[in-house]
Amino acid sequence: MEQDILELESFLPYRLYRLADTVSREFSKIYKDRHGLTRPEWRTLSGLGQRGTMTATELGEQSAMHKTKVSRAVAELERRRWLTRTPDENDRRVEHLTLTKAGLAAYREMVPLAKAFEGELLGKLEAEERAAIVKGVAALERALGGK
Amino acid sequence: MEQDILELESFLPYRLYRLADTVSREFSKIYKDRHGLTRPEWRTLSGLGQRGTMTATELGEQSAMHKTKVSRAVAELERRRWLTRTPDENDRRVEHLTLTKAGLAAYREMVPLAKAFEGELLGKLEAEERAAIVKGVAALERALGGK
DNA sequence: CCAAACTGGTTTCATTTGTAACCATCGAAA
DNA sequence: TTTCGATGGTTACAAATGAAACCAGTTTGG
Numbered sequence A, B: 001m002e003q004d005i006l007e008l009e010s011f012l013p014y015r016l017y018r019l020a021d022t023v024s025r026e027f028s029k030i031y032k033d034r035h036g037l038t039r040p041e042w043r044t045l046s047g048l049g050q051r052g053t054m055t056a057t058e059l060g061e062q063s064a065m066h067k068t069k070v071s072r073a074v075a076e077l078e079r080r081r082w083l084t085r086t087p088d089e090n091d092r093r094v095e096h097l098t099l100t101k102a103g104l105a106a107y108r109e110m111v112p113l114a115k116a117f118e119g120e121l122l123g124k125l126e127a128e129e130r131a132a133i134v135k136g137v138a139a140l141e142r143a144l145g146g147k
Numbered sequence C: 001c002c003a004a005a006c007t008g009g010t011t012t013c014a015t016t017t018g019t020a021a022c023c024a025t026c027g028a029a030a
Numbered sequence D: 001t002t003t004c005g006a007t008g009g010t011t012a013c014a015a016a017t018g019a020a021a022c023c024a025g026t027t028t029g030g
Helices: A010-036 A041-049 A055-062 A067-079 A102-123 A127-145 B012-035 B040-049 B056-063 B067-079 B102-125 B127-145
Strands: A083-087 A093-097 B083-087 B095-100
Touching: A010 A102, A010 B012, A010 B102, A041 A055, A041 A083, A041 A093, A041 A102, A041 B012, A055 A067, A055 A083, A055 A093, A055 A102, A067 A083, A083 B095, A093 A102, A093 A127, A093 B040, A102 B012, A102 B127, A127 B012, A127 B102, A127 B127, B012 B040, B012 B102, B040 B067, B040 B095, B040 B102, B056 B095
Parallel strands: none
Antiparallel strands: A083 A093, B083 B095
16 A cells, blocks of 8 residues: 555545535536525425424524525525515514425425435435445444534 | 425435535635636646546546536636647647646645645544545546546 | 438537525624 | 624636647558
């Protein structure tokens, strides 16, 4: 092993990135082809579908998106009438976001597809490998995020 | 477990993406702060440092970059005089890329930093967890890449 | 030979993204 | 209260990206 050479193909940051990029690109076809959603829009839909009502800040925290991404995604989903904003009673800076019927319908349609996608991906692995990836990812999350 | 809800926080594509994004963002500080490189530029530098001489197409394959990214990164590194192009003898469409002394020097400076970064990251995990992430990532690569 | 299909690489254009500045509101401290 | 620093969210601007068109130059099949 040459000490002064970095083997890109086995460098973890690169491998993780490439992996995530491939998976994400593949998965994005589902929501892009189907509804023309961007990734931030999909995450917003998904977050609201999962939790019911959230503020933009909460959305950003839950789905690891910068606030500008959230802002734009919310604006677009609102334009589609997939969500509505309700001003907070006490703090007029805050808006509570909720999916409309149409938004909820889209969400409900997507959920099984997302689960199927994940299932198919994991289905290509041995049981041990599945356990390994889950354990490894969780460990890295803990090591990094901490919070 | 509600069947009609998707829990984003445990959805593998999302977790992978967030993980890769965090790691990559953290690592990018090293080459960005140090030399103002973009990720494609760093990968190009890294590829050439590792292999010595490559064509743009080979670079794209090795580091999973779209050809436009490669083209731009190569142009920028050339502008910095970190690499040179040599036309292929037999096929005049092809150019062989090689790092200059300056490029090589930058590469050599980066390698230990990259290794230290990876080492530090993995150092935060238990031995078992390290084994798990490596095994899991390899398994997914195999499941996907196939090629 | 020659046209058509293909390949290496660059450029153009529209879209996405990140940074920073910004606006409005809120809370704490003077 | 009034002021000042934080906070929720949007916007403006520049840089990064992807898709598709493009320009050589090469190969293949008739």
